[in-house]
Amino acid sequence: MDAPDLSDRSSLLLVDDDATFCRVLGLALGRRGFAVVTARDNATARRLATADPPEYAVIDLNLAGDSGLLLIPELLALEPATRILVLTGYASIATAVTAIKLGAINYLPKPANADQVVAALVATTDDPAVPLNPRPLSVNRLEWEHIQRVLRDNDGNISATARQLNMHRRTLQRKLAKRPVRS
């Protein structure tokens, strides 16, 4: 596979605090024809985007400190045509809704491979009525969604959330430390 002409490539800003993930996905996206620049935090991403607003952006949500969600309106302010994909290991419906409302074009839970990322980035049609899902959420999954929602309502305050949810703070902590359950 030979490298495509650089002038043909679409610029893509990849923001993720996981170094290896960043590298692997960045390489894979580069191999698929994107001119990738990566950032490990919001500040760097902001700087890179200001210098040269990208055509595409892939943003991880759980960056250390502030949320990657903040980046969405900022990027769009710089260049409204930017196609932003949110990619996170802590996916929840609440953050998905917020991300799309803020202007992201898609939202993917990790793990996702490069092909899925590209597909989500270039997906043209606002899907017709194709996707409908067959089964209810598992109780664990529902619990996760609910917790995420309340946590957002409380601005990420764990103690307040635990109080409101009538559960022990320590228990909430432990639940949050785990990955969202699949299915």
Added chain:
Amino acid sequence: MDAPDLSDRSSLLLVDDDATFCRVLGLALGRRGFAVVTARDNATARRLATADPPEYAVIDLNLAGDSGLLLIPELLALEPATRILVLTGYASIATAVTAIKLGAINYLPKPANADQVVAALVATTDDPAVPLNPRPLSVNRLEWEHIQRVLRDNDGNISATARQLNMHRRTLQRKLAKRPVRS
């Protein structure tokens, strides 16, 4: 409690194929100042909306046959200012993303109480300001509600429910043997 002046109330179209759910939520929303009309299927909803485009709409996704997602662009075509909330027991990130992209203003997984529905309906645009609100249900309560709903969807079949909920049948049995949690 006396009925508010009808002319003051906001019109709301409630679409859900579950009769009792429709009735209960409809009453609760009426009590909160909405002029509610209900539909049990897409066709009826379409007819009602055409006759009188509502200001608000609450749509269940898993209607028998075609998806409630289809209703979103139709309602918005009739009246672009309609504030549409998607409410479903078969929530998924994929449908949430699609719903928001189609123009819904929010997306809630069932079970949700009337207060949550109203909050989601009137939530001011995607600002970070978190205004209110009443108490979210505890995780245990939520779990109980969800289990009851899925159980009902499966005609009381415990084994099937446990399978669908991805939990052990014995565990489901024990949970059901206990009292419904309060709070």
Added chain:
DNA sequence: CAGCGGCTGCGGCGATTTGCCGCGTTTGCC
């Protein structure tokens, strides 16, 4: 400045709960 109250992360320990085995029974259907 010290003090105070709140949030956070985390180790540890006993009390519950869960997962998973098994068993015997009932129900419905071919």
Added chain:
DNA sequence: GGCAAACGCGGCAAATCGCCGCAGCCGCTG
């Protein structure tokens, strides 16, 4: 009758939960 599926339930190891305590980090206030 045979069979598949669902049911209720006991028991036991493993996981989780509730609750303690501790230390650190703010932000406020006297």
